[in-house]
Amino acid sequence: MRRYSAFAIAREAFRHHLGWERAWKSPTPKASYDAVIVGAGGHGLATAYYLGKNHGITNVAVIEKGWLGGGNTGRNTTIIRSNYLQDASAAIYEKARSLYETMSQDLNYNVMFSPRGVMMLAQTEHEVRGYKRTAHANSLQGVETSFISPARVKELCPIISLEGPRYPVLGALWQARGGTARHDAVAWGYARACSDMGMDIIQQCEVTGIRSEAGQVTGVETTKGAISCKRLGIVVAGHSGVLTEMAGFRLPIESVALQALVSEPIKPCMDVVVMANTVHGYMSQSDKGEMVIGGGADGYNNYTQRGSFHHIEETVRALIETFPMLSRLKMLRQWGGIVDMTGDRSPILSKTPLEGCFINCGWGTGGFKAIPGSGWGFAELMAKDESPLTAEFGLNRFREGRFIDESVAAGVAH
């Protein structure tokens, strides 16, 4: 595949842009692959990429019922950070954050990683204690974060009101190398690199059944015919329960709608990401100038990719407390995705009761930031049956009570 470069842009400008190749091929499925990944979101595509890049397994198909990146990967608010509390989480999220730093170069695709800094506001004494504890844990884990004063919060983000009507800003947990990236570009960059390695990305193809013999996975049934495989990775976020039912086991997962909205574009006024978890809202400004806004998940299980109206009202009300200037803005559009929530708010990257079948899910409201780390670890698990990055995130932890409690880091915050 031809490399993207400044020279290539100049060359194509002189020939009416007729020389660009398709970024990825659209093949018909083969009868058999060494590995099949269900779900062409960021996590599925990253898994395929690292199967090829790190383990030399390239006879791989990624099967997607819609279009690639059309699930949560293309619907999220793109916050990247690694300021989690538990060691296992810090390891996988920091691996991911560090891979984001060089992702554009690795994939030869501009993913617009913008390490502009992420702050999580402390608006109660309880939050102050919680975030100071996280900052101490992070320094032991080698993750760079600090607890900053209200004055520093105001300096970094002048549009914040420190004296909210209900909750004053008492400080914040600050990660200077956190930020955002362009979500579609992450999916497209991985897809292009996978296709370049000879992998098949098969879109508009739904997996409708999982085949097995004597407790070993043998393949999948799809709307484009049966495909056999030795290894199967299920990476379908909000549809994980649907797929594992086909495989004959259940997950401790709930599927819930999570929504986001954007305002009309305005001049640059905020160059950090701010989360206000007590009042339940967060915000950043996109390159186009829109304020990108999100809140918590809906309080009941459902599969609609829309979300409820009362949640929009609550989120906007919460953010107006923190950013009064928002009251003058018009909201442009709103959308939702279906997220997969575990009880301890940590993901599942695991072998399953079906031999050869692996599951990657439970990223809930915060899996975009984890895409490269998750792909790295899950590919290793699929290739070698174990990975230091995924060891703590097995399904058995729910049976054995070894929860990885991240309800402070991932309950509201994304």
Ligand SMILES: Cc1cc2nc3c(=O)[nH]c(=O)nc-3n(C[C@H](O)[C@H](O)[C@H](O)COP(=O)(O)OP(=O)(O)OC[C@H]3O[C@@H](n4cnc5c(N)ncnc54)[C@H](O)[C@@H]3O)c2cc1C
């Ligand atoms: C509104 C919103 C805001 C968010 N904000 C953030 C944020 O700021 N930061 C952050 O880190 N995370 C955020 N997230 C969470 C993040 O988007 C997800 O955790 C992450 O994108 C999950 O990626 P994935 O690849 O696992 O799933 P997805 O991108 O959902 O991909 C799964 C794919 O599987 C496909 N699929 C399902 N069933 C089948 C089938 N039977 N056959 C074939 N294919 C199938 C789907 O079509 C889909 O494309 C947010 C999520 C939402 C909804």
